[in-house]
Amino acid sequence: MTSLACYLGDDRKQKHATTSGIQHTTLAAICAAMFQSLPRSDQRRKGAEYVYGLLAADGRKSIRNMAALFGGRAAEQRLHHFVCSSTWDWVPVRHALSQFMVRAAPPQAWVVRPMIIPKAGDHSVGVDRRFLSDMGHVVNAQHAIGVWAASEELRTPLNWRLRLSPAWVEDKERRVQAAIPDGFISKSIGDGAVDAFLQMTACGGLPVRPIILDARDLDVAGTVGTLREAGVPFLVRLPGAVRLAVTDSALTGHHADVLPAHHIMRAARHLRRPAVWRGGGDAMPHTCLVAGVQVRLPGDAAPASLLATAEIGEDWPGQLWLTNLTNCDAAALIRLTGLMVRVDEDFEEIADQVGLRDFVGRSFAGWHRHVTLASAAYAVSVLTHRENAAVDHVS
Incomplete structure (x- = not known):
């Protein structure tokens, strides 16, 4: 088993940890699996540092707070570049995480749910003012859609889609500033939810399980039609x-x-x-x-x-x-x-502990890399809880 020190580079860096020994083992295993597609060892080390920082940093999971675990200003620049300016592809990294979690906790279903990320300003990619029926008022926020592998034993997010309104995708200046890919188009919430699921399963190797989603605010006929066409339960x-x-x-x-x-x-x-x-x-x-x-x-x-x-x-x-x-x-x-x-219930308890909603950068790619790494931290958290519960049961 690869040790966490192999990725973080120095046993002394573990002195800042607030995580258990089981979590260190789980973190090392997940990092070894999910970063195989990254060609350079320094990229794999930065990825592990970022996930570790999401788990161990106090308070808001800003890059500055996480970098304090690894040496301050230089580490901050290193982590910022890795997430916001690097060119690594998050799709194979997410797929590797998905395969790891399917082996660790076989899902009974795929649950698709929204994630609302309130924002104070209007520069973060995708931020818009929108009415939320469950809250009953308008909020200034990003609107993401996540896909969870879910069983009675364990639930964790594996894929994400950030919804971009026409105001974003049709504005050339905004597209350039946020580095939105040329092929990305605005889609309805329902189509975005289905896309997030189909993108995850398109890579192959994942079991066929029912998709569970709330369509009360969606185009039911359109959503169901797309799922039928894809042959999805x-x-x-x-x-x-x-x-x-x-x-x-x-x-x-x-x-x-x-x-x-x-x-x-x-x-x-x-x-x-x-x-x-x-x-x-x-x-x-x-x-x-x-x-x-x-x-x-x-x-x-x-x-x-x-x-x-x-x-x-x-x-x-x-x-x-x-x-x-x-x-x-x-x-x-x-x-x-x-x-x-x-x-x-899990989301309310865990999401902010691992910084799922804490990315403050403006770029499309930076947001996706952050939530990919935060999903890994989420997986470490739930797997560690399971391991700790098993140890408590035995003792």
């Missing part, structure tokens, strides 16, 4: 108003209708049955009600299942989901959607 959360055609023989009298999803599931309330549900974290499992009905989107002949869940005693239906996994048990699929809850 999906679980998509729906708004209640989306209209579907009923094809299920269990709902007699509705086959000629195209109805809102929540109306369909109200008519299917007699199909409800209990299922064990785990809300996330270490919460004790509890029982909710679930039901599934065969449907299709208008203009789409492909079969789909509309699923609903609600807590016992609450209004029916609660959450609504659409899936092309029509032969799977509805209760099992609904339990799978609980991974989205766990990803959200």
